[in-house]
Amino acid sequence: MVAGEVSGDLLSGLLLGGLKARWPDLTSMGIGGPHMERLGFQAWWSFQKLAVHGFNWELLRRYREIVGIRDQMRKRLLKERPDIFIGTDAPDFNFKLEEDLRAAGIKTVHFVCPSVWAWRPERMEKIRRSADHVLCIFPFEPELLARHGIAATYVGHPLANVIPMEPDRAAARLALGLDATAPLVAILPGSRRSEISHLAERFIRAAALIRAAQPTTRFVLPVVPGFRAVIESLVQQCGLQDSVTILDGQSHAALAACDVTLIASGTATLEAALYKRPMVIAYHQNWLSWQIMRRKRLQPWVGLPNILCAEFVVPELLQDAATPQALADATLAWLDAPSQDPQRLQALQTQFVALHHSLQRDTATIATDAIQKVLQS
Template structure:
């Protein structure tokens, strides 16, 4: 298996639960993180090695990433596993899967590349690289089938992990937050490059929010390897004393908050599953942004908006993601709690319907599909 970054590690860990239940003697190895390690996964490299987003950022790490892929490919060809499962990270995994499939190793890709959102030209590479795709969104198998790619909808694993009715009071007790407080969760991303481009903007926005609403409390979940960086940037922004920076616990923070200021990515779907209003933001290297925006096929970037096919929550991208604009958008949600509660309720209802649609027995469905591939 190969899983890149925090979200892939979480998804792969949930898959491994199903695998080990079906095949108690299973051994797994490759690239992964702490969630996979808890299930006995042998990580030859840590998943954060692949946690790079954006064309320019990837170029800076290109030689190291390609070197890892070549070493991994050779080890897998030598050991010839029964099956290879690439979890997301399509830029890394699809080329690796193509090489393995070409040598007779069965390959599965979990999480369909977003050909419906951008880079539709990638479909030919998917067909060449994989025997089967495990899809987390219900409309994807038919889209892939139209291009001759076998696929199965398995639901989104996080929809089973996150309760349909999150316990906000319990989450606040766990974080030492008062029940009556207004709480903003700040999630500037899980990659070093995201922290570089977003954290200062988010912290400057927090300062502006606090100026308008002095009683607001802020909680900032950080992955362990980036916590010190986030603390330093909060110090530089002059707001460290007003932030509760915690290690991990992003789900607890999302359950506890009234609204979240959040980097575009998988975490936005997690926020939607927690039924939380949010402000989605992204900023990246200028050249990477120019390339990516030309490949975009839909008006939305945030997963909740894409899946609802509507701007349910605001998106502030690149030059729009100023501290002033971010703060104003968050304050609109805070003020809506008293002035327009129906607006909050409407968002919660949209996200509850989405949660129900994505809720499936993912690990069993994925394991069933993989068993059929092994037996074919």
Template sequence: MSKHLPRIAMVAGEASGDLLAGLLLDGLQQHWPGLPSQGIGGPQMVQRGFEAWWPSDKLAVHGYSLEVLRRLGEIIQIRRQLRTRLLQNKPDVFIGVDAPDFNLGLETDLRAAGVKTVHFICPSIWAWRAERVEKIRRAANHVLCVFPFEPELLARHGIAASYVGHPLASVIPLEPDRAAARTALGLQPEDTVLALLPGSRGAEVKYITPTFLQAAVLVRQAHPGIKLVLPAAPAQRPTIERMVQAAGLQGAVQVLTGQSHTVLAACDCTLIASGTATLEAALFKRPMVIAYRMQALSWQLMKRKQLQPWVGLPNILCGEFVVPELLQEAATPQALAKAALEWLDARQQAPERIAALHQRFTALHHSLRRNTSVLAADAIRQVLAA
């Protein structure tokens, strides 16, 4: 192996991208100890020696329309400055981690200038916005895919790709330790625990959290002793705590900074915003109710681009509604509470339903479990050697 350390530039948007990029850096640093990497990233990447020129939460936006337009100017300016900086001092490879609306255009410009480009996580062209396949073809020398059916789909469009497994499937144990998680959170083995995961973006917190809390009030009426746990992104915790107080749940909801994996390991059921967290919940083998709410115009635009009947990753990967989805107008507190109570009551009344879900999610976990960090690093090394 050459002693030359390649210089890696990366962009990861939001907490989920930061986690994925951190795991990717683990694999790269096994090949190249002391590997320099710079760009846009979060705390997981920084812990691994990444030089963050901007924090990843600068790219966290939600939907379309007004909430994005307010941030658009700043994001465009960041991309312009980053592009200039990378073209003036070209890295050996640029890796865009998720954030396709930001990264694909940047990758296209860098690739045209001779920089090798890798996109980590194939945009979900199989679910919605299929037109992005042309952008991917122009942007990426290679795509690292986290779902097994994606490389064949990309190959049909002349795009080189590798299946590397989903890194979360290796991070999350096949049999999560519920007892240890409950001990860590101060919960008792016999407690009934409902986890509330409304998302980490500011707009998600705004549109989803109040509805989740109103649903929790209704669930508590049916199960007065239930324990409610809500892991919050650090920047969102003050806002969430005010919402908890406004819902009359102060003292009834345990609001935590982070610790979403511990919460999912500990809970009996979760109300959860659609996104990567739903896959995490599936890997923890937890019953869930998937929900989403956003600004009305954003919702109309997204619906028109949807290609499948499901939006939650567990349902998409299983090809059917294995867990309920309640979206936009359907995501009422009453409907969410009813769906959550059906899972909670099934523990005694229909345990076979819980067992069947556990079996389905275990099979899904096995299909996604690969040595992702090493496989991804090997693919990037081959791109560099080409």
């Protein structure tokens, strides 16, 4: 198995639980993180080795290292010949590896269809060459893939079965030691180094503006290992030490506890939607990466909640629009919504509940059934 990023580790861990329930003696190894390791996964490399944001500078800087890891992985897997290879997300890393393994007769499954319906449709041919089967987390994807000769199964989104339909905000705040009544904003600037460098300062400066406008507002900020010192320094620079609670991980707890979240575009935005939380989505990267991505977009939306609802149900502030003031204003609008615009808030809750229901399936069982068929084919 190969999982990239925090979200890939989480999804792979949920899938691995189903695989081990079906095959208790299963042995798994490759690239992963703590969620997978808790289920006995042998991580040859950490998933953090694959976490790259953007298209040019960071990728170029780390290209040789990442390609070197893939080459080592390929040689080891061709020698050991596992029964099946499962690549979770990380398509730029996994597709080439899957293609080589499949050509050598090793069964391959790709978990999470790349967002070819949103951008980079040329990846369809890569998917067809690389994967014996694709496990899809959105209901419209299998039909789309079938039109290109790609076998796929809709398995639901694993997180839809983990996140409660009605999250307990009061219990989450109690567990985190947070004020039960103060307005609370969860700040999620991402898990990759480049996301932190592009968004963390913007988010924290926005938090300072929010506090200036509403002094009772408090903030909760989950950080992944290795970035706590950077975040603490930014919080101190903005004079927010008394207003921001920094957590080691626990992004789900932060989303359950908050009233609104200021969040980087990515899988976390879907998690926020499943927690039924209003959000302001932001995205920022270097200029060249943004120009490349912007030209490859197929839809007007970037955030997953907006894409899945097919409308701008939550604001997106991208690139130059993602200023601290604009981020603060959009967040304050959500904080004021219960009294100023309750219909907007209720409409959002209704849409997110419907979205949650549409993504609920027995993911582990359906995915494991599909993997078993691949093994028997």
